[in-house]
Structures are given as structure tokens and as C-alpha cells.
Amino acid sequence: xxxxxxxxxxxxxxxxxxxxxxxxxxxxxxxxxxxxxxxxxxxxxxxxxxxxxxxxxxxxxxxxxxxxxxxxxxxxxxxxxxxxxxxxxxxxxxxxxxxxxxxxxxxxxxxxxxxxxxxxxxxxxxxxxxxxxxxxxxxxxxxxxxxxxxxxxxxxxxxxxxxxxxxxxxxxxxxxxxxxxxxxxxxxxxxxxxxxxxxxxxxxxxxxxxxxxxxxxxxxxxxxxxxxxxxxxxxxxxxxxxxxxxxxxxxxxxxxxxxxxxxxxxxxxxxxxxxxxxxxxxxxxxxxxxxxxxxxxxxxxxxxxxxxxxxxxxxxxxxxxxxxxxxxxxxxxxxxxxxxxxxxxxxxxx
Amino acid sequence: xxxxxxxxxxxxxxxxxxxxxxxxxxxxxxxxxxxxxxxxxxxxxxxxxxxxxxxxxxxxxxxxxxxxxxxxxxxxxxxxxxxxxxxxxxxxxxxxxxxxxxxxxxxxxxxxxxxxxxxxxxxxxxxxxxxxxxxxxxxxxxxxxxxxxxxxxxxxxxxxxxxxxxxxxxxxxxxxxxxxxxxxxxxxxxxxxxxxxxxxxxxxxxxxxxxxxxxxxxxxxxxxxxxxxxxxxxxxxxxxxxxxxxxxxxxxxxxxxxxxxxxxxxxxxxxxxxxxxxxxxxxxxxxxxxxxxxxxxxxxxxxxxxxxxxxxxxxxxxxxxxxxxxxxxxxxxxxxxxxxxxxxxxxxxx
DNA sequence: CTCCGAGTTTGGATCGTTCCAAATGCGGCA
DNA sequence: TGCCGCATTTGGAACGATCCAAACTCGGAG
Numbered sequence: 001x002x003x004x005x006x007x008x009x010x011x012x013x014x015x016x017x018x019x020x021x022x023x024x025x026x027x028x029x030x031x032x033x034x035x036x037x038x039x040x041x042x043x044x045x046x047x048x049x050x051x052x053x054x055x056x057x058x059x060x061x062x063x064x065x066x067x068x069x070x071x072x073x074x075x076x077x078x079x080x081x082x083x084x085x086x087x088x089x090x091x092x093x094x095x096x097x098x099x100x101x102x103x104x105x106x107x108x109x110x111x112x113x114x115x116x117x118x119x120x121x122x123x124x125x126x127x128x129x130x131x132x133x134x135x136x137x138x139x140x141x142x143x144x145x146x147x148x149x150x151x152x153x154x155x156x157x158x159x160x161x162x163x164x165x166x167x168x169x170x171x172x173x174x175x176x177x178x179x180x181x182x183x184x185x186x187x188x189x190x191x192x193x194x195x196x197x198x199x200x201x202x203x204x205x206x207x208x209x210x211x212x213x214x215x216x217x218x219x220x221x222x223x224x225x226x227x228x229x230x231x232x233x234x235x236x237x238x239x240x241x242x243x244x245x246x247x248x249x250x251x252x253x254x255x256x257x258x259x260x261x262x263x264x265x266x267x268x269x270x271x272x273x274x275x276x277x278x279x280x281x282x283x284x285x286x287x288x289x290x291x292x293x294x295x296x297x298x299x300x301x302x303x304x305x306x307x308x309x310x311x312x313x314x315x316x317x318x319x320x321x322x323x324x325x326x327x328x329x330x331x332x333x334x335x336x337x338x339x340x341x342x343x344x345x346x347x348x349x350x
Numbered sequence: 351x352x353x354x355x356x357x358x359x360x361x362x363x364x365x366x367x368x369x370x371x372x373x374x375x376x377x378x379x380x381x382x383x384x385x386x387x388x389x390x391x392x393x394x395x396x397x398x399x400x401x402x403x404x405x406x407x408x409x410x411x412x413x414x415x416x417x418x419x420x421x422x423x424x425x426x427x428x429x430x431x432x433x434x435x436x437x438x439x440x441x442x443x444x445x446x447x448x449x450x451x452x453x454x455x456x457x458x459x460x461x462x463x464x465x466x467x468x469x470x471x472x473x474x475x476x477x478x479x480x481x482x483x484x485x486x487x488x489x490x491x492x493x494x495x496x497x498x499x500x501x502x503x504x505x506x507x508x509x510x511x512x513x514x515x516x517x518x519x520x521x522x523x524x525x526x527x528x529x530x531x532x533x534x535x536x537x538x539x540x541x542x543x544x545x546x547x548x549x550x551x552x553x554x555x556x557x558x559x560x561x562x563x564x565x566x567x568x569x570x571x572x573x574x575x576x577x578x579x580x581x582x583x584x585x586x587x588x589x590x591x592x593x594x595x596x597x598x599x600x601x602x603x604x605x606x607x608x609x610x611x612x613x614x615x616x617x618x619x620x621x622x623x624x625x626x627x628x629x630x631x632x633x634x635x636x637x638x639x640x641x642x643x644x645x646x647x648x649x650x651x652x653x654x655x656x657x658x659x660x661x662x663x664x665x666x667x668x669x670x671x672x673x674x675x676x677x678x679x680x681x682x683x684x685x686x687x688x689x690x691x692x693x694x695x696x697x698x699x700x
Numbered sequence: 701c702t703c704c705g706a707g708t709t710t711g712g713a714t715c716g717t718t719c720c721a722a723a724t725g726c727g728g729c730a
Numbered sequence: 731t732g733c734c735g736c737a738t739t740t741g742g743a744a745c746g747a748t749c750c751a752a753a754c755t756c757g758g759a760g
């Protein structure tokens with residue numbers, strides 16, 4: 001039966017040491033499970049730690065040891081389920097390794113990204129996992145975080161020219177191969193006039209996905225009309241609004257490879273508004289395999305990226321880097337897999 | 351043109367002080383924008399700070415000032431878009447207030463919750479926002495985090511008996527009113543035999559939602575058959591599997607108020623498998639308004655909870671508490687709003 | 701009876717910042 | 731010249747942990 005007297009002041013090592021008549025150093029050794037300390041002393045100290053309700057001050061320890069116990073995770077969009085799952089994966093591994101996750105959201109703004117990085121870096125994380133905001137550049141990022149802290153870039157490349165002393169690891173999806181698979185699948189279904197729809201060409205992931213599409217089209221000897229490549233913000237709403245552009249000029253496409261699932265779902269909406277039934281009159285594919293993809297009408301053919309696993313992987317890559325700061329820079333490309341659902345129908349026989 | 355010499359050792363106040371011939375104290379004053387320091391000196395120091403690429407060590411400052419600059423966010427399920435948006439909202443406000451978010455995911459396990467809380471507390475957050483794992487108790491939570499750090503509970507109550515010295519703020523959704531609205535809406539549509547489907551009665555939110563349903567039914571003078579209340583895990587899969595239970599005994603319900611959207615989507619699946627068309631032969635409502643709700647077939651009538659706004663609100667409530675630790679405990683109930691979509695059809699005229 | 705060494709314990713300095721009381725410089729006034 | 735007050739600057743002691751070299755205890759060997 002322990003009586004808990006609500007205390008204002010925080011309990012420190014010295015309090016515990018005084019409480020059981022040993023020195024601070026001894027208590028410190030007990031805390032860290034050192035084999036040096038005598039069994040009997042250890043028991044006494046541990047009892048006293050419990051009794052006083054001591055809580056370890058990791059900040060103080062980190063200061064003295066010049067270590068860090070946190071890893072920063074900076075995301076361009078946490079409201080996107082893809083990144084939310086990614087974050088969950090990161091946090092799991094980071095936690096297992098005894099670190100704590102410092103979270104920062106940039107809402108796709110490179111200005112906020114700088115502010116967030118600046119604020120996080122002051123807390124001295126051991127490393128940073130960054131999924132850059134659209135249009136953020138290497139110079140910006142380096143200016144905000146310095147070159148001291150190991151960086152793992154996820155999902156996107158940084159724009160701008162790279163100072164030659166800059167180096168970081170990268171984990172990206174195999175965007176190009178993914179859209180190539182999707183395009184080939186549509187071609188195999190019998191489509192010849194295939195569009196590439198949505199996204200902003202400023203993003204590196206856009207350029208890669210578009211390259212996969214172009215590659216597949218060219219390999220099949222199919223030509224690409226200019227108006228089949230329509231850019232829009234990677235959101236449902238903007239995608240729906242831009243649908244008309246696909247059909248502005250003849251010949252109209254019979255299928256589209258979309259930049260991602262959000263865009264594909266928006267395109268479905270836009271098609272319906274024009275009286276076209278997605279999955280019957282027009283085929284389309286997405287990218288990401290968000291939860292809604294399987295639930296939409298028709299269910300969406302897309303590319304799964306296993307965001308939770310990618311999160312774990314990102315954290316593991318960063319931990320590897322922490323263990324060996326001098327190792328050569330790694331660029332990891334994670335595979336993606338085509339999931340065929342009803343949205344990628346054969347062309348309608350008109 | 352600045353030449354960046356890659357330095358291993360971290361730059362400290364003393365380095366800068368030495369670099370421009372003033373004392374550490376003066377540099378510290380400059381950093382904090384004190385009006386005491388001479389204009390000319392300030393300029394010189396700021397130049398030197400830039401030149402050396404100084405980065406502030408907030409941990410050291412916090413140690414000295416006995417302050418904290420972080421807020422811990424502990425979530426039972428970050429892969430749920432509802433919580434992901436909530437987290438984004440929290441992080442935005444926390445960031446604006448000059449704090450940093452410490453993230454912890456518990457994956458709905460109260461054991462992990464204890465571990466996560468224990469780890470986070472060592473970093474000395476100014477406060478904690480906790481959405482408890484299922485079945486986590488007040489004693490557990492208090493044991494892991496002590497009574498020193500202000501706690502804001504989100505979404506769920508803690509189980510177990512409360513020690514009388516325990517007190518914390520609460521932000522919850524108006525569960526009871528929400529399901530009452532949904533039930534009344536179904537009654538207005540003409541339904542008389544309405545079920546309450548899904549969720550675990552161990553959760554406080556379940557009991558509240560069920561109470562709202564019961565209340566509405568009783569007010570309307572409608573009776574509730576025992577087999578119309580079917581529990582299941584709040585996941586799509588389990589909901590689909592439990593669908594049969596609703597129809598095991600006569601009279602079968604013609605509509606169901608579901609515990610949440612995941613359950614409702616699962617029920618739709620289950621209904622389809624029985625040859626019932628949701629939104630035509632059977633009406634149903636959800637809770638949460640996750641993104642899929644608007645996209646499902648038929649679109650799901652549900653209750654919106656504005657998770658992003660709830661996140662902001664949670665953070666603001668906690669900041670308020672930090673400003674006035676002695677203020678009376680608050681229990682905030684956030685309103686929810688009924689969104690009527692196609693799933694809540696009138697009863698089929700058989 | 702002294703000395704040795706293994707097993708434990710400990711005081712004091714240190715990490716990078718902030719606080720505080722005291723020191724410094726300097727123009728003005730008696 | 732001496733003293734006051736204002737504006738600025740500063741050395742040294744914190745904050746709560748860890749590191750390190752030195753010290754203590756004690757049984758056994760010489």
C-alpha cells in the first residue's frame with residue numbers, strides 16, 4: 001500500500017539518492033542496469049525509485065551523452081491515408097528501436113516545410129524522414145536543417161540543383177514500372193487510345209509515372225495525342241473538373257492511366273457527369289490502392305504500394321544509416337504491384 | 351558568398367560568443383530577442399550566428415528553464431483516416447503554438463499503450479492528448495504517465511475505477527445525439543423495425559451510441575427485438591460476417607443504425623451477399639463520415655464529426671489547460687451532424 | 701601486520717543553455 | 731573631481747543526467 005502524496009516538484013536522481021543514502025552516480029548505474037552495482041544496493045534503490053515515483057529525464061541524459069532519442073517525420077499530407085499508414089509504419093519501427101517520433105505536417109507547402117524542419121531540428125533528432133512538399137528544393141531543405149542530421153527522402157525527389165556536399169538516402173516507389181504495368185494491362189484489354197490523366201508535372205513522381213506510360217505506349221507502337229495528357233491537382237475535385245479536357249478534341253481516348261487513386265476516383269465522377277459509365281464505357285486505373293479503391297463503383301484497378309510496409313522500411317533504412325553514418329548513399333526503389341479490378345474493362349464495342 | 355566548412359562538432363553558444371568576442375550570456379540574450387542588448391552588438395552576433403551555422407539546442411534550454419516544448423499525441427489507430435485527420439489538426443495547432451508533436455501509436459493494444467506512454471513521458475511533454483486503446487483503464491494510464499502531466503482524453507472514456515485524485519479534460523463526440531438523429535431520420539423515412547448493428551459494448555462510445563438509438567426508438571413508441579442488437583468488431587470484415595444474425599429470427603429489421611462507417615460498409619457487403627440491395631431493400635446509417643462513405647454504393651448516410659477540426663480543438667483545449675493548470679476540469683462534447691445520402695431509403699414496399 | 705586486487709561506491713566536472721547579481725562604461729550634474 | 735543613474739555586459743551557478751578517475755571495503759596472501 002503506497003500513499004501517494006501529490007508533489008509539485010519533479011523527482012530527480014538526487015532525490016532518490018538522498019532517499020536511500022547512496023550517491024547520484026550509483027542511482028544512475030542502477031537505472032542503466034549496470035552490472036557494477038551490488039545486488040542488495042540495487043534492490044534498495046529500485047524500491048526507492050518506485051516509492052518516489054521517479055521518472056527518467058531523457059533530455060538531460062541526451063545532453064550529457066550527446067546522443068539523441070528521437071527521429072523526425074515530416075509529411076506533406078497526413079490526411080492522405082497513404083501517408084497516414086506510412087506514418088504508422090514508421091512510428092512502429094522507430095518505437096521498437098527505442099526512439100520517439102517527432103511529427104511535422106507541411107500541408108504541401110514548402111514554406112511551412114522550412115518552418116517545420118527548423119523547429120524540429122532544434123530538438124536534435126537523430127535523423128529525419130522527409131516526404132517533401134510539392135516544389136520544395138534541395139537548397140531550401142538544407143538551409144532549414146543543416147547538413148549534420150541524416151536525411152531519408154521518401155516518395156519524391158527534391159527539386160533544385162544539389163550542392164555537391166549534399167547526400168541523403170532515398171526510398172521511392174517504382175513509379176515508372178507501375179504505370180508501365182497499368183498501361184500494358186489496358187493495352188492487353190484491347191485499348192489503343194489511352195490517356196495519362198492528372199497530377200502536376202512539377203513533381204518527380206509525376207514525371208516517372210508519365211515515363212512508364214509513354215514507354216509502354218511506344219513499345220506497343222501506339223501514338224499519344226497531346227490532349228490525352230491532362231494535368232490537374234492530385235485531388236478528387238480537380239480531377240472531376242478537368243475531365244472535359246480529355247474529350248475536347250477527337251480522337252477521344254477509351255481509357256486512362258491516372259496519376260493516383262484520388263485522381264481516378266475524381267475522373268469516375270467526371271465521367272458519370274458526362275453520361276459515361278466508368279468500367280463499361282471507359283476504362284481507368286489508379287495508383288496507391290487506398291482503401292476506397294476497392295469500394296468504389298466500379299472497384300478500381302490500381303497499384304498497391306503497401307504504405308505500412310514502406311513506413312517500416314523507411315525507418316529501418318534510417319536506422320541503418322545511423323549505425324553507419326559513413327556508408328555510401330542508398331537509393332531504394334520499392335516494387336509496386338498491379339491489382340486488377342473492374343474499372344479496367346475492355347473497350348466498349350460501339 | 352559563404353564558405354561552408356563541414357564541421358563535425360556541433361556549434362554552441364560559446365563558439366559563437368568566442369567568435370565575436372562577447373560572452374555567452376549576451377549571445378543568449380540576442381537569441382531570445384532581448385531589448386537589453388545594444389543594436390550594434392546584436393547585428394554582430396547575428397552575423398556570427400549565421401556564419402557558423404548555429405542551431406539552437408532546445409533540449410538544453412528546456413532543461414535549464416524547466417519548461418517543455420513538446421506535446422505528446424497517443425493514438426489507438428493512425429491507419430484509420432478519422433484519426434489521421436485528427437492528428438493533422440492537432441499537429442497544426444501544436445506547431446502554431448511553438449510546440450512540437452511527439453507521436454505514439456498503440457494499435458489498439460493497452461499493453462503497447464503503457465509502453466508508449468512510458469517512453470513519451472521520459473521526454474517530458476508539456477501535455478498529452480490520448481485516444482485510449484480499447485480496454486485501457488485509468489489505473490494503467492496513470493501508472494504509466496504519473497499524475498504530473500496534463501492529460502486530454504479524446505474520443506473514449508477510460509475504463510476502471512478512477513482514483514479520486516485523478517482528473518483530466520475530455521473531448522468527446524456527441525455520440526448519443528448522433529445516433530438519435532440517425533434513428534429519428536430512419537423513423538421519419540417510415541421504418542418501424544430498426545436494428546443497432548456492430549461495435550463492442552465494452553467501449554464507452556458504443557454505450558452512448560446505443561443509448562441514442564434506444565432513446566429515439568422509445569420516444570417513438572417502437573419496440574426493440576433482442577436480436578436487433580448485434581455486436582461485432584468495428585471492422586468491415588467482421589461486420590459482413592455478422593450480417594446473418596440480423597435475419598436469424600423473425601421479425602427481421604428493415605433498417606439498421608450502425609456503430610460506425612466501417613461497420614456500415616461491411617453490412618452493405620453482407621446484405622449484398624444475401625441478395626439484399628442496400629439503399630433499396632434495406633436502409634442503413636453509419637458514423638464518422640470517412641471519405642469512403644460518400645463513395646460507396648449507395649452513398650452512406652452518416653454523421654460527420656469533422657476530425658480535422660476536432661484535432662485543432664483538442665490541441666486548443668490542452669493549450670488552455672497548460673495556461674491554467676488549476677482551472678476546473680472540462681468535459682467538451684463536440685456536435686455531430688447528420689449527412690443524408692442514398693443509403694437511408696424508405697422501407698421497401700413488399 | 702601490511703599489501704593487493706576485485707568488487708563497489710563516489711565526488712566533481714561536464715553537456716549547452718538560462719538566470720542573477722554584480723560589474724562596466726559613460727554622460728551629466730553638483 | 732566625485733557621484734549618480736542608465737544602458738549594457740558578464741562570470742558563475744544552476745538544470746538533471748553521465749563519465750571518469752579516485753577511493754573505499756574486505757578477505758586472503760605474503
